[in-house]
Amino acid sequence: MEYEIVKTDAEWKAQLGEERYRILREKGTEFAHTGEYNLHFEKGTYACGACQEPLFKSDAKFKSECGWPSFDEAIPGKVEYKKDTTYGMQRTEILCAKCGGHLGHVFDDGPTKTGTRFCVNSLSIDFKK
Numbered sequence: 001m002e003y004e005i006v007k008t009d010a011e012w013k014a015q016l017g018e019e020r021y022r023i024l025r026e027k028g029t030e031f032a033h034t035g036e037y038n039l040h041f042e043k044g045t046y047a048c049g050a051c052q053e054p055l056f057k058s059d060a061k062f063k064s065e066c067g068w069p070s071f072d073e074a075i076p077g078k079v080e081y082k083k084d085t086t087y088g089m090q091r092t093e094i095l096c097a098k099c100g101g102h103l104g105h106v107f108d109d110g111p112t113k114t115g116t117r118f119c120v121n122s123l124s125i126d127f128k129k
Helices: 009-024
Strands: 045-048 054-057 079-084 091-096 102-107 117-120 125-128
Touching: 054 125, 079 102
Parallel strands: none
Antiparallel strands: 045 054, 045 125, 079 091, 091 102, 102 117
């Protein structure tokens, strides 16, 4: 897929730093219950940590107890979905539709009316009041 924002690996690494680069560009995962936004419930918007594109509204966030920030819906058109069969599992990866940054995965086991749980790495997002 071609993205609106394209940078070299060196440019992304210089911008993001080592840990954010590992999550957003190398499809890494932070340890459960360690992320800044796991238990964060202020009103605002969560944006891509790489390009600042708004991805999730705070009213879509819920306490999932899974160890990562969870949302029951994304802002329409802001998230891309990709089949992920790594580690012998079948999951759906979620990426920023503007820059291709890895956000996490989406599951159909959410407890809200949407039935969806976007499981997102805190390092892949920034909060904007």
